[in-house]
Amino acid sequence: MTEINLDHLCNTLKSNLGCDCHVFEEIMNDKTLVIDADSLKDAVKLLDCEFDNLHLSAITAQQRDPQADDIEVIYHFYLGEGFSLLTSLLGEEHVLPSLISIIPGADFYEREIAEMFGITFSGRTETPSLLLPEDWDQGPPFIRKEDKDE
Amino acid sequence: MSKISIPIGPQHPLLKEPLSMMVDISGERVLGASLRLGYVHRGIERLAQTRTYTQNVHLIERICGICSHIHTTTYCQAVEAVLGVEIPLRASYLRALMCELERVHSHLLWLGILAKHIGLDTIFMHAWHDRESVLDVMEEISGGRVLHAANQIGGVRFDIDHDHDSMIRSALKKLHEQVAGLLDVIENEPALIARTKGVAPVSPEVIKKYCVVGPMARASGVNVDMRRENPIPPYDQLDFSVVTHPDGDAWSRTYVRVEEIRVSLNLCESILEQLPEGPVNIRVPRRVPAGEVIIRSEAPRGELFYYLRSDGTDKPARLKVRTPTLAALSLLPEQLSAIHVADIPVVLAGVDLCVACADR
Numbered sequence: 358m359t360e361i362n363l364d365h366l367c368n369t370l371k372s373n374l375g376c377d378c379h380v381f382e383e384i385m386n387d388k389t390l391v392i393d394a395d396s397l398k399d400a401v402k403l404l405d406c407e408f409d410n411l412h413l414s415a416i417t418a419q420q421r422d423p424q425a426d427d428i429e430v431i432y433h434f435y436l437g438e439g440f441s442l443l444t445s446l447l448g449e450e451h452v453l454p455s456l457i458s459i460i461p462g463a464d465f466y467e468r469e470i471a472e473m474f475g476i477t478f479s480g481r482t483e484t485p486s487l488l489l490p491e492d493w494d495q496g497p498p499f500i501r502k503e504d505k506d507e
Numbered sequence: 508m509s510k511i512s513i514p515i516g517p518q519h520p521l522l523k524e525p526l527s528m529m530v531d532i533s534g535e536r537v538l539g540a541s542l543r544l545g546y547v548h549r550g551i552e553r554l555a556q557t558r559t560y561t562q563n564v565h566l567i568e569r570i571c572g573i574c575s576h577i578h579t580t581t582y583c584q585a586v587e588a589v590l591g592v593e594i595p596l597r598a599s600y601l602r603a604l605m606c607e608l609e610r611v612h613s614h615l616l617w618l619g620i621l622a623k624h625i626g627l628d629t630i631f632m633h634a635w636h637d638r639e640s641v642l643d644v645m646e647e648i649s650g651g652r653v654l655h656a657a658n659q660i661g662g663v664r665f666d667i668d669h670d671h672d673s674m675i676r677s678a679l680k681k682l683h684e685q686v687a688g689l690l691d692v693i694e695n696e697p698a699l700i701a702r703t704k705g706v707a708p709v710s711p712e713v714i715k716k717y718c719v720v721g722p723m724a725r726a727s728g729v730n731v732d733m734r735r736e737n738p739i740p741p742y743d744q745l746d747f748s749v750v751t752h753p754d755g756d757a758w759s760r761t762y763v764r765v766e767e768i769r770v771s772l773n774l775c776e777s778i779l780e781q782l783p784e785g786p787v788n789i790r791v792p793r794r795v796p797a798g799e800v801i802i803r804s805e806a807p808r809g810e811l812f813y814y815l816r817s818d819g820t821d822k823p824a825r826l827k828v829r830t831p832t833l834a835a836l837s838l839l840p841e842q843l844s845a846i847h848v849a850d851i852p853v854v855l856a857g858v859d860l861c862v863a864c865a866d867r
């Protein structure tokens with residue numbers, strides 16, 4: 358089993374990508390690093406080279422603050438133990454780089470959070486809906502927190 | 508030869524649940540395929556945000572009609588982790604017993620479907636007959652064949668006594684004999700071997716690229732099983748082997764799943780042997796403190812992923828569920844490329860589709 362040294366990984370990402378990166382300790386059973394959205398794709402590329410067994414388990418999107426427009430996206434990996442990259446999309450424009458050129462299996466996960474949270478993925482030709490009907494036009498994306506007050 | 512696009516589904520005899528595929532063929536060769544999901548999308552992740560943690564146990568159980576118990580188990584483990592409570596050891600053993608029985612019935616269900624698809628009706632009838640005895644056991648101990656309502660936050664809602672123990676042991680003994688017979692057929696039946704050997708092989712590299720998990724990954728030699736990787740009691744106290752096969756073809760997927768039935772039957776016996784005395788549940792608070800957790804468990808189709816975030820109220824702030832079928836489905840178009848049209852049912856069956864799980 359590969360033991361993840363989070364501080365070492367954080368420093369590696371900082372030095373190789375010149376990005377801001379820090380440890381997030383809130384998620385139980387997981388080692389999490391916070392990284393900016395612009396560096397996400399390069400970080401995953403680097404991880405893919407570094408670890409033979411990089412497995413993308415899921416991508417979670419959520420609004421940590423229901424009143425704000427910011428969306429937090431967490432890429433959950435498994436490397437013999439849980440490891441996640443967390444990125445926050447601030448404001449109303451939510452754009453993330455697509456990972457399907459590195460991990461084709463990310464396709465469904467990206468399509469799901471695109472339709473549920475209104476996130477746009479750059480670097481892929483199209484993002485067809487996955488679960489919602491193709492003619493879905495009922496207001497805000499499906500799991501956004503507008504419904505929290507219901 | 509010109510390209511023809513054939514729509515399969517959302518309602519089709521080949522499919523037990525609704526899924527839409529557009530398969531491009533040229534003559535007898537498949538050129539490619541695209542998928543459309545969502546026909547049984549119930550918005551469960553969103554619904555979970557509007558219901559209490561206790562109500563959600565029953566909501567989550569309805570994600571799937573085959574592996575309902577592992578869903579509630581994983582969900583309850585997530586809530587219990589954020590609550591910081593430890594359930595009685597007897598409860599965790601009973602949960603695992605149901606999980607393993609569920610794996611046995613799920614794999615037997617799958618074997619029946621594969622056999623039916625390739626015209627081996629005798630195997631189909633044997634497999635589904637054997638599955639009935641597992642469902643009988645699950646019904647006897649929990650009260651439900653498909654939805655067992657066995658879990659609660661803080662433990663389980665059922666207990667087993669001496670009579671149950673004898674009944675389960677007798678069913679396990681019979682199932683061991685039946686599964687040995689099924690394995691013999693899989694290893695030696697020429698028709699089954701001809702329809703599955705060398706069909707749609709998948710390399711470990713492709714498995715990794717497409718994030719595929721469970722028996723499909725293990726049939727391509729990827730040695731991963733969340734019961735061993737991420738052991739939650741009682742799996743840390745049970746001895747079991749992880750079945751793998753290097754070939755990655757439809758036959759290997761069949762072999763791995765049927766061998767896994769044997770492993771699960773052995774695990775059920777070990778659980779009964781080691782079942783500790785004590786209570787089966789504890790009382791827990793209705794409100795869950797702020798916190799977040801990830802739980803990975805091994806469902807019959809592979810790694811089941813739950814992310815739960817609590818904001819300190821009695822309802823989850825976010826519940827993310829990634830089911831193993833969703834990962835496997837992303838590989839399906841790739842798998843369907845460059846096979847014979849007649850092999851489409853074999854490839855579809857090999858995935859062990861659970862569309863309700865994928866759609867949520």
